[in-house]
Structure formats: C-alpha cells, structure tokens
Amino acid sequence: MDSKALVDLVAKACDDKRAENIVVLDMKEVSLIADYFLICDGSNERQVQAISRELKDVAEEQAIEVKRMEGFDQARWVLVDLGNVVCHVFHRDERVYYNLEKLWGDAPQLEVKL
Incomplete structure (x- = not known):
C-alpha cells in the first residue's frame, strides 16, 4: 500500500x-x-x-507494521508511527498547546477524504 492510500485509510479510521x-x-x-x-x-x-487503538488495529489488519506507539497510557498526545505516515492523536487541550500545524507550516495541507 502506498503512503497516500495509507493516509486515506487511517484518516477514515x-x-x-x-x-x-x-x-x-x-x-x-x-x-x-x-x-x-x-x-x-x-x-x-x-x-x-x-x-x-483503532489506528493500530486498522494498520495490523492491512499487514502494516506499527513501528512505534508512544503516549498511549497518558493519552494526552499519542504518536502512532506507521513508517511513511505518522499519526498524532492529541487531547484537544494539548493540540492547541503544541500546534503542529503551525510548527510545520511549510508543509501543504491535503484534503482529507473520508
């Protein structure tokens, strides 16, 4: 599965x-x-x-290795590393604080297909 198809899959998850x-x-x-x-x-x-958990399950169903999952126990910022796609799942309050969209402001945003 290419990285674009993977990001569409995890966005739906x-x-x-x-x-x-x-x-x-x-x-x-x-x-x-x-x-x-x-x-x-x-x-x-x-x-x-x-x-x-859903991201991890969907990846494993597609035989995609979850390289790393960090922050699950605290559940304030969970990083799910799927190789070419890295998922950042934030608690609402933490997302505002870290503001990754601004930090990586040079990166174009893609339309999310759900």
Whole structure:
C-alpha cells in the first residue's frame, strides 16, 4: 500500500472513532521523517485511546507494521508511527498547546477524504 492510500485509510479510521479536526500534512518536501503527518484530536483521554487503538488495529489488519506507539497510557498526545505516515492523536487541550500545524507550516495541507 502506498503512503497516500495509507493516509486515506487511517484518516477514515480516525473519523470512524469521531476524531475531530483531522488534518493531513504533506511532509515529502519538508522533512525526511515521513511522507505524511496526520493530526487529529479527541475530547478526552478515553477517546484519544480509542482513536489510537483503532489506528493500530486498522494498520495490523492491512499487514502494516506499527513501528512505534508512544503516549498511549497518558493519552494526552499519542504518536502512532506507521513508517511513511505518522499519526498524532492529541487531547484537544494539548493540540492547541503544541500546534503542529503551525510548527510545520511549510508543509501543504491535503484534503482529507473520508
């Protein structure tokens, strides 16, 4: 599966768990870290964990290796590394504080297909 198809798949998984403010940044020309960053938020810790768990489950169903998952227990900012796609699942309050969209402001935003 190419990275564009993967980011579309995980965006839908986030939407299925009612993630809010889903944003996809095209990182190909900006960073060597990944092709895409997906950023979303949940309104509470339980929802952040549910979104993160769904991302992991969907990836594994497609035989995509979850390289790393960090922050799940605290559920304030969970990073799910799928290789060419890195998902940032924030608690709403943390997302405002860290503002990754502004930090990576040079990266174009893609339209999210749900």
